[in-house]
Amino acid sequence: MKPLHARYPFMAGAREAVQEASVDLAEVVATDEDVVERALERVEWALTDGTVGDTRRQTRVELLSYPVARVIVSTVDEHICTRKYAQAEAASAHERFVEELETETELRSTRQQHLSLDALLAEFDLGTAVRETGDGFRVTVGTYLELAADQWGDEWRLVNRSLVDGEVPVDREELYVLLKQAIRHRVVDGLPLSVPDVIAENLDEEVERVRETLSNMDLTTEIDTVVPDLFPPCMKHLLDQVQKGEHLAHHSRFAIAAFLTNIGMTTDEIVQLFEVNPGFGEEMTRYQVDHIRGDTSPTQYSAPACATMQSYGDCVNKDDICEDEINESHPMSYYEHRVEEADDDELTDWREGAGEDGDDDSDESPD
Ligand code: SF4
Known part of the structure; x- marks a missing residue:
């Protein structure tokens, strides 16, 4: 060892x-x-x-x-x-x-054994998918998509990158981030083990x-998983209304914004999700979400419980899981239950797919 x-x-x-x-x-x-x-x-x-x-x-x-x-x-x-x-x-x-990797060579040489970039790339079979150029690196597009899919941020979207002969140019720092994702995939691989x-x-x-x-832990912020397919029917309905450009009453808008905040979405992410609504009002959304989050108010607000949703007429399309007495009390309980029960392949976070979804230029992607 x-x-x-x-x-x-x-x-x-x-x-x-x-x-x-x-x-x-x-x-x-x-x-x-x-x-x-x-x-x-x-x-x-x-x-x-x-x-x-x-x-x-x-x-x-x-x-x-x-x-x-x-x-x-x-x-x-x-x-x-x-x-x-x-x-x-x-x-x-x-x-x-x-x-x-960034430590000076002479300092590294005093160590018994150190890691090289080549060794790290070889560890993840990336030796041929990544090559160094004069001004950075190029990563084959398939590998880039696989490793950048986990990254949140417009700069990682393929439509915002150069694509040269099937390769995506990245700088050193970005290559390190892609390697971090390769490590995460390696760690998660095989979990849970049969013990x-x-x-x-x-x-x-x-x-x-x-x-x-x-x-x-406060699960209202620790769920941190955004899978709209697993949302409770009420929140699916409200999100649908937002995205169709329908006007929402204040209580309904509060309910969906609080729910999205509670499941770990940032203000920017919620703004992005809402902005397909032609009348959504970015400033108002930011103000409301920051207020719910407690950034501009003394309180962190939670999404309303089912009883409140029912009293405002926001409880719609109840399903079997809602009828289950364990989950009926709160839309968050419903969602936690669905996330816990879901297989890994059902848990693709909306934020991970945001790079390819909903963009008219996406046909530039080789996907
Ligand atoms: S019972 Fe609760 S979780 Fe189900 S639709 Fe109504 S408000 Fe939403």
Whole structure:
């Protein structure tokens, strides 16, 4: 086991090192408190901080905490936990490899083993999809689309990029962001794992801790998943009305804006979603959403409960899930339930597809 493996435990070489050392994960979780503690820290920091925390000095502890953290995440088996964990591993690795790749050569040479850009590209089979040019890099369009699909922001949309002979020019910083996404895909790959009982039973306490952390988090902002197909019928209807350009009463407009804010959308994203409405009024939308979010008011507002929606006539098209007494009380509960129950392939975030959707120029895309 090498320090490089501990710094980048998702790499194939790290996995091989663990296999070569004939590590028995069941024994590790039963006997090695340091590894289990660091593994729990990885997951808890992912949920609360968006990183996996500070690395431990001991290579073995740091490296083995990664597979144990994956076991904890798999046993918790909550989509939000898995997603935030993968994002945090990728974010921490990104910070680490940028620092390592940008460090002066003479400083790097003092290290036993360092990461090179070529090695990182080869790790994700990107050696032929990415090539360096005099003024940056070029990425084949298929690879670009795959890795940039997770990026929010107009600058990542293919229609806003140059396309030269089937390649997209990117600068170094952008290439690093694409590599971060490749890491996130690698981390999430295979999760949740099937965890043998003999391993799971020694992690009961840690799994419980993570569940507690999750339940203490404000899910109204932690859902952070925007899948309109899974919205409750009332919110689907209101969003539909907005996008058709219909006039909405103040309470209805408040309800849809608060719901979208509560599920983690930013003001800019809501403005973008509303702007297909010819009379939507950007300034008013911004004012209202900032107010709901608590940026321009002393309170953070929640979307109305079902009873309030019903009293205003905004509860429409109730379905079986609404009738279920667990979910009937609040549109947020309905949505949380749908997100939890959904398969991964149903969970394509609207923001991820925003680059290709709803743009008249999209036929320039080779998709
Ligand atoms: S019961 Fe609640 S979630 Fe269902 S449509 Fe009515 S307001 Fe929306």
